[in-house]
Amino acid sequence: MSNRIEQAEQYYKAALDGGVKNADAPFYYGLALKANGKYEEAATQLEQYSTSGTNRTLVARAEREAQNAKAVPGLMAMRNNNEVTPLDQINTASSDFSATIKPDTKELVFASGRDGKKFAGNGEGFNHLYAIKFDDAEKMTGGTVMPYESVAMGGAAAAPAPAATGTTPAPAAPAKSDKDAGKPVFNKPNMHQASATFSPDGKMMIFARSNDGSKKGLLSVDLFVSYFRGGTWTEPELVRGVNNSKADDFSPVLSPDGQTLYFASSRPGGQGGNDIYKSTLGANNRFSAPENLGDQINTPGNENFPAVAPDGMLYFSSDGHPGFGKLDLFRVEKNGKVTNLGAPINSTGDDFAPLLTGTDMGVFSSNRAGGKGSDDLYMFRKKPLKLVTFYAEGKVLGKDAKTGATEPLANETVTITNANGQKQDVQAGADGSFKVKLDTSATYSLVADRGGYFTARQSVSTVGKVPAQDQLANEQNDISIPVTLTLDKIVVNKAIVVDNIFYDYNKWDIRPDAATELDKLVQTLVDNPDINIELSSHTDARGKDAFNQTLSQKRAQSAVDYIISKGVPATRITAKGYGETKPVIKTAKTEEEHQKNRRTEFKVTKINAAPSTTN
Numbered sequence: 001m002s003n004r005i006e007q008a009e010q011y012y013k014a015a016l017d018g019g020v021k022n023a024d025a026p027f028y029y030g031l032a033l034k035a036n037g038k039y040e041e042a043a044t045q046l047e048q049y050s051t052s053g054t055n056r057t058l059v060a061r062a063e064r065e066a067q068n069a070k071a072v073p074g075l076m077a078m079r080n081n082n083e084v085t086p087l088d089q090i091n092t093a094s095s096d097f098s099a100t101i102k103p104d105t106k107e108l109v110f111a112s113g114r115d116g117k118k119f120a121g122n123g124e125g126f127n128h129l130y131a132i133k134f135d136d137a138e139k140m141t142g143g144t145v146m147p148y149e150s151v152a153m154g155g156a157a158a159a160p161a162p163a164a165t166g167t168t169p170a171p172a173a174p175a176k177s178d179k180d181a182g183k184p185v186f187n188k189p190n191m192h193q194a195s196a197t198f199s200p201d202g203k204m205m206i207f208a209r210s211n212d213g214s215k216k217g218l219l220s221v222d223l224f225v226s227y228f229r230g231g232t233w234t235e236p237e238l239v240r241g242v243n244n245s246k247a248d249d250f251s252p253v254l255s256p257d258g259q260t261l262y263f264a265s266s267r268p269g270g271q272g273g274n275d276i277y278k279s280t281l282g283a284n285n286r287f288s289a290p291e292n293l294g295d296q297i298n299t300p301g302n303e304n305f306p307a308v309a310p311d312g313m314l315y316f317s318s319d320g321h322p323g324f325g326k327l328d329l330f331r332v333e334k335n336g337k338v339t340n341l342g343a344p345i346n347s348t349g350d351d352f353a354p355l356l357t358g359t360d361m362g363v364f365s366s367n368r369a370g371g372k373g374s375d376d377l378y379m380f381r382k383k384p385l386k387l388v389t390f391y392a393e394g395k396v397l398g399k400d401a402k403t404g405a406t407e408p409l410a411n412e413t414v415t416i417t418n419a420n421g422q423k424q425d426v427q428a429g430a431d432g433s434f435k436v437k438l439d440t441s442a443t444y445s446l447v448a449d450r451g452g453y454f455t456a457r458q459s460v461s462t463v464g465k466v467p468a469q470d471q472l473a474n475e476q477n478d479i480s481i482p483v484t485l486t487l488d489k490i491v492v493n494k495a496i497v498v499d500n501i502f503y504d505y506n507k508w509d510i511r512p513d514a515a516t517e518l519d520k521l522v523q524t525l526v527d528n529p530d531i532n533i534e535l536s537s538h539t540d541a542r543g544k545d546a547f548n549q550t551l552s553q554k555r556a557q558s559a560v561d562y563i564i565s566k567g568v569p570a571t572r573i574t575a576k577g578y579g580e581t582k583p584v585i586k587t588a589k590t591e592e593e594h595q596k597n598r599r600t601e602f603k604v605t606k607i608n609a610a611p612s613t614t615n
Contacts, residue, residue, distance in 0.1 A: 553577025
């Protein structure tokens with residue numbers, strides 16, 4: 001059912017390199033490159049043809065195909081979470097394609113060239129209809145493949161369920177002569193039969209039947225209909241008012257309610273190539289004149305194998321919309337936009353004939369690499385979404401002011417606050433450890449405090465931290481974010497350096513980078529309301545003593561003013577400029593040593609008694 005243009009790449013290249021006199025060869029060479037996944041080369045080749053070609057129809061296609069080739073890298077980046085599995089229980093070395101579900105018996109009915117005579121057109125077997133009823137319908141396993149057939153004058157391979165209800169009454173079965181008795185109704189030996197579709201009750205079947213490869217046979221593919229009546233299927237007849245004698249009409253599918261017939265046709269008057277049409281079943285049990293679905297769906301390329309999902313969404317195959325190479329599968333969204341189903345459903349091969357069996361699951365056909373035959377059937381379904389649970393996991397430690405050594409603080413309370421201000425208290429264990437569950441895509445502040453220690457605070461965020469699905473090993477994955485809350489012992493009059501407080505030369509204005517660091521000191525004062533501090537500024541020994549003294553006082557006062565502006569009471573903080581009188585390195589010589597002497601510090605000058613909570 002599909003072309004093999006990818007195999008022609010080397011021949012087109014050789015012909016063009018050899019100076020072949022065929023004006024359209026560059027166009028087909030570009031298509032071959034695209035079919036083989038060489039998208040950049042294909043775009044270049046097709047663009048060249050679009051400016052030099054003489055066939056106006058192909059020039060228009062070349063322009064569109066070049067745009068499509070350029071769009072492929074973006075499509076490949078949109079790989080979805082579907083899992084694609086070949087139905088190897090069904091697939092053979094022949095073509096196996098175009099599956100449907102018979103509603104009343106739940107059989108999978110499909111086309112295959114596995115048996116019978118060879119078709120002169122391609123050397124493969126004539127395509128006939130086959131069916132299998134799976135032991136496990138969800139997994140599509142078990143069961144036996146059998147020809148889907150009824151014989152004239154009785155005997156049906158797949159009779160409808162007794163409780164099935166009919167749609168519009170079927171016409172009476174035509175009389176059959178004795179010479180036809182026992183002959184197959186559907187699978188004619190020298191004809192192709194494919195793409196069966198059934199009414200909701202399973203009593204009407206429409207399918208495509210094509211020529212036998214001889215000049216005397218049917219010269220096109222047409223749609224036929226058969227009705228189950230009186231325990232047997234009627235002899236198939238042409239679907240009235242739908243077929244076009246000058247075109248191929250194929251890949252029919254009925255909507256879930258059985259009232260609309262979609263099919264593909266190469267008839268004149270379309271957008272180009274094969275187009276998708278629809279007809280509506282009327283009260284007289286006949287279909288209306290076919291209606292082209294329009295240029296939002298149909299293109300100058302080929303659109304075929306329509307399908308309607310249980311929710312009414314339309315799917316189809318196309319090589320005219322942006323895709324990976326040849327036929328790709330597409331969905332028509334509710335707003336009319338056509339969306340490529342993406343990899344791994346689509347490939348650089350032909351991907352066609354979708355069957356939607358449920359939400360995000362179904363069957364399609366493909367001649368992609370790695371299959372058993374020309375075309376194979378594949379099942380697709382969305383992989384179960386792998387879940388992630390985040391935890392903040394860590395310890396509360398106390399730090400000795402003299403030695404710098406840390407040790408766990410037992411039974412401390414850790415307060416977790418989210419962005420909305422909601423708080424949760426968690427008690428650390430005897431070893432100072434704690435663990436708390438976090439929401440996905442959320443930011444938290446974790447705080448621990450103890451009398452006589454500076455409050456410890458750490459921010460934790462899970463925003464953007466969920467790994468890609470292919471990086472998750474299990475269905476449920478726990479991810480811990482490490483947290484260490486270290487509480488420093490408060491020692492009165494011990495200087496603590498405030499890092500990264502820088503000023504412009506001979507200036508005392510608070511720069512934005514210094515403001516960021518001072519905000520941290522503001523938070524320390526807010527977290528520890530019982531302390532008063534002195535904030536001091538120091539210079540290096542270069543420059544005059546008096547100037548350095550004045551400059552350091554102005555810088556210290558600027559920092560204090562900034563902190564007070566953030567709501568800290570002025571009674572809790574004083575400014576002190578020490579100039580060059582308290583160097584860290586007394587004999588500083590290098591720039592690095594001078595920089596260490598230029599610093600901002602704070603020290604706790606007083607620890608106020610906590611207010612009483614008793615009356």
